[in-house]
Amino acid sequence: MASEQAYGVTPPISVQLPTEAELRQSDALLEELKRQKTFESPAETAKREEVLASIQTICDAFVRRVAQEKEPKNEVLIRNARGKVFTYGSYRLGVYGPGSDIDTLIVAPKYVTREDYFKFFPDLLLSMAPKDAITDMAVVTDAFVPIIKFEYSGISIDLIFSRVIQKQLSPDFKDLKDSGLLRGLDEAELRSLNGTRVTDEILTLVPEQSTFKNALRAIKLWAQRRAVYANIMGFPGGVAWAMLVARVCQLYPKATFSVIVNKFFLVMSQWRWPQPVLLKPIEGGPLPVRIWNPKLYKGDTYHLMPVITPAYPSMCATFNITRSSMAIINRELKRALQISESIMVGKRPWSDLFVKHTFFTAGYKYYISVTSAAKTKEAHTIWSGYVESKVRMLVQKLEQHQSIALAHAFNKGYERQHRCHNQEEIEAVQEGSLDYLCKEDIEQTSAVKIEPAVAELPIKAENGENGQLITSENGRGDEQVKSENG
Template identity: 25%
Template structure:
């Protein structure tokens, strides 16, 4: 395919995503700029309050608020969240962030739904501004002040960081790593391909890391590996070139409002299929080529490579595994001895220290589902269609969960209080993985398919008996009206699982007994509760296809 045709396909695809409200238009982009500017406008007040409390001079330090993740890369979908990190000097403590910054958010009339979440590996403050959800993390660096062009890939910044701050640097560092290793002129193409992949994964219900699939970061790293492969092919066709970005091109991405400053450049071998480590030596740069890869070839290669990848062969984006700053780099072969990857079925190694698994919850069932979906996409994208639009419609066709399975489980989470409903909605996505692992151990079960979409409703009850039925996962119809009235409302969430039965098992002769697996899951969930969860109940039950269709229709019409 010549370059002119490749450009035309890219334009048509971008227009398709715009016309179908999959990506944002210029007005939406401007709205996000304004949201980020509003948050940054609070920094001066935050500095003033913190300086007063800690007894330091107000002009002695600066903080920075940097976006990362999908928004920081520019590869996000319409209505996506914004992840930002508040980088603070050593004179500011985490309690200052939790107390003062949250109060500033609560005091602003345009900011609502503020929630401080502290009991987690990466504590955040959540809020909503102009209908956009924001997650704000915090890193206390051992610096006197934080420069606007800080290079987070400088490993010396990690020396002496407390563990929570170290973990909170992962997302921002990976974002800078990705921006550092993509030629600026390839960024629009990379972003468009990423947006297509994310939308496809959402439509096919394989976009959720805690449940057992991949999230935006995981899909991005897989696309980056494909980009390295394609770029190596380009570089090998020009053996005399070692291309690097000029500092001015690195410092500002075309999405200037959303990209964190990039790091000083490192030399990349023209034949390398993987990037250099993040602590590479600084060097002068030669100008970036006009473009090294087309959108359609990047997308085709993505599905072709990952639909046939020999998992659990690891995906490693660096020449060696990043290690503790100042220590020798770790050999690639040592991945098998790392605790994060000992039982990993789909090992994707994050490219910055501290190294982690980008797909830690993949099970044998969800791996089968991911592979099946990648193979389907690969067949579609290589099939001759009358038009690009026809191909995209087929590729993005929503997955029909009810049609694909005959047997289903329903996990019902019920609570009296809306706050509990919201908290357990987040928690259950992490707990559901354990139920999948337990059920797929049953010899009669071939595949356990957790649906990433969650259904919600609020249901009124008249008696204690009706409440008990609802909490156990039953639908309440007409019940005994002579019972004492005990009216109330339950907030319900339904997590759905499809079951594929092994073809060697004759279901007509017997039923499948999952009592033990469900009991063990129930015990695990109960062990996670605390005194504030007394209103929450979790029940697992079988549900017929007809009843499932009615439940989905009922929840979607609310």
């Protein structure tokens, strides 16, 4: 009898088959996930597929356009010019839900540059998509991974670009598994390609994909509800949570997904950080690129909770985690373990696991808010993204203060539109005033009341068209070292 495939870098903890009680708990958890609306309708999924098909058509037209401009007399090159659209992240993993964005990658032949992408693609997108289908477009050329963000028929798209070394892409160019495709790429292109490569690799490294996907849906919902889901704010992002769930699936290869969820909190709450989470041994490769290795690179030794991507070249997906966010994650894991243990023995319902955080209501005594403002939607998308990317640095500075035990960055900002009539009103908004909110934002703001901030950090902005000002607000909660009676 052939031995079963082994997964991971260690033997499994248990290969026990699920009991009837555990299967019933999985049924109950699946029903709760449906009740929580984590699955979208077939019609919504079909709409996503139509949008991706349209982007593929525009991608091919884009590559042809570049070929015509660079080699107008090369009929063979022009005739065979094509690109390829890949997805990555939650959509490619199959764990997307209503309102999820689609992380999308365009791959083009070697004669197409990133400059060509930003020069031609936005205009082609606007001209070839159905009228008014494209909204809220923002072109960010100087990001860590350069990107075009937009809404296509109401679906959020994050579109990145990379070329490969081939002069042309064959019609059956279907995956990016070959590490040789990474040759000759700069760092931004390497990061772009690796999004899809990592996602595909994760799916090959779990024993049962359906078990993994259902468990990941549950963990993602839990992390979002408990406000510990956001790479930019110092928490694991979607890919990192996926790798953590995948590791637990490897350790319990026969378990049903309710058990995986329960064991996830057990394993991760007891993990001996900074021991890295690996889905397979780190591999070398043909390129002179940096691979995560704390023995070689001092910077890698500072990673507090390293979760390492399985695709070459391996990188740390959780380098953003701070001392405070690590403490918060561990606190939430222990809380969730207690709840899930009670659920598994029938003492509590699954809905208890997904109770919303209390960040703004009972979490902290002191709050700081950072407000970024701009005069147009497009400018605000870029500016607020830049400000948001720096919040983690503020948290790290706060952590160094002797009177602050914990600096907790909230995992997302709140966007508002204000109607201002003069400079005085604009300055009031920059200082945190809600007196000039546009009507459609008033109801939302009253539903999500933010506690008064200890300090406002206004970002200067200009008066926009018709007096419109758009702001985003990010929050942090701070704990003092000393107690009330200390």
